[in-house]
């Protein structure tokens with residue numbers, strides 16, 4: 001609780017920044033020389049996969065120990081580079097690899113342990129740490145990309161911009177807890193208005209996805225590389241991490257349920273996934289916290305275990321305060337509804353288009369989320385749970 005009194009007073013404790021939220025500030029683009037071979041291989045992934053040399057290059061990697069890696073930013077870049085290499089190695093083509101070679105499995109698992117991350121690509125890798133300023137005017141680029149031209153760059157950078165827009169809410173979190181503590185209703189109202197406006201800014205930025213992500217390329221190419229090896233019939237037992245574990249291990253594919261800022265909004269506003277039909281989505285969201293850097297997971301737990309903002313507002317008789325709270329919830333519902341329309345365009349329509357070419361897809365094998373769940377059910381449940389959090393304003 002002490003940390004929460006001024007959580008952003010200790011940004012280094014949570015690796016959170018006042019204006020970029022959970023985004024890694026100024027990510028490193030290079031590792032110390034001895035590890036640059038990982039960065040170079042990850043950067044060349046699309047062309048090496050195109051000419052069928054990628055897996056061979058992975059097998060030629062030197063065996064490196066991670067003792068020379070210093071500090072959080074080097075660890076994040078190393079995890080990102082090894083994660084990109086791992087996804088490329090496993091999913092490069094229709095012949096799926098069951099074993100990850102020790103030369104990449106051993107360092108990848110060691111770095112994952114240091115960061116509290118799983119040895120698979122996560123949102124904190126390819127969205128939150130995978131960016132650089134291209135030129136002084138602020139144009140951005142990704143550090144690494146997957147096959148499919150600019151699709152992965154568009155997908156990751158649009159998500160990053162949404163995160164950046166929403167991040168302006170993070171700065172008022174300490175003010176919200178201070179206002180609850182000192183029962184300062186006016187200050188609480190002002191902070192809630194900042195939260196609502198940050199979500200509105202995020203919704204505006206969301207629109208860029210239509211301009212920068214091609215639906216066919218996303219569905220036919222990029223989504224394959226984001227896939228995981230838990231509940232995946234292509235790797236029914238999971239992946240063997242050679243030199244680390246004797247038996248194959250299962251890990252979920254990359255998911256934006258690993259986005260800390262969205263889970264932070266839910267925690268802050270007391271949006272709880274608790275009823276029976278919400279159990280599955282609540283369990284998946286909870287599991288995805290283990291796919292966040294440990295410092296971000298700790299921050300979410302600190303917010304979740306703090307005095308409830310929602311309970312304070314429910315017990316208040318200030319109607320304006322309830323309206324300001326509802327504006328935050330309505331904005332989140334709007335964002336999630338818009339996202340559902342995007343998912344329908346980029347996944348459901350694409351999947352149906354392909355099925356029309358083949359026999360009809362029966363309802364029980366609808367598209368699965370990267371967590372193996374039925375993604376539309378999951379997304380609709382999360383959106384509906386958010387809507388149920390609206391307070392009566394009468």
Ligand code: HEM
Nearest residue numbers: 158159162213255256257259262336343346369370375382
């Ligand atoms: C082509 C565009 C997109 C597609 C096809 C897409 C698809 C999906 C799918 C299938 C899920 C279910 C869980 C999973 O498998 O990850 C999901 C979850 C999620 N996506 Fe996206 N998404 C897209 C763009 C975005 C963008 C730009 C954001 C902004 C950061 C975003 C934020 C989220 C969040 C926060 C979740 C977790 C569920 C929630 O909190 O509502 N998505 N998305």
Ligand SMILES: N#Cc1ccc(NC(=O)NCc2cnc3scc(C#CC4CC4)n23)cc1
Nearest residue numbers: 122123159223226254255256367368369370
């Ligand atoms: N068929 C099919 C099908 C297709 C896609 C998915 N899921 C999916 O792409 N999740 C990731 C995601 C969702 N929303 C957003 S914003 C940024 C990211 C990201 C990322 C990197 C991977 C960590 N994401 C499920 C099923």
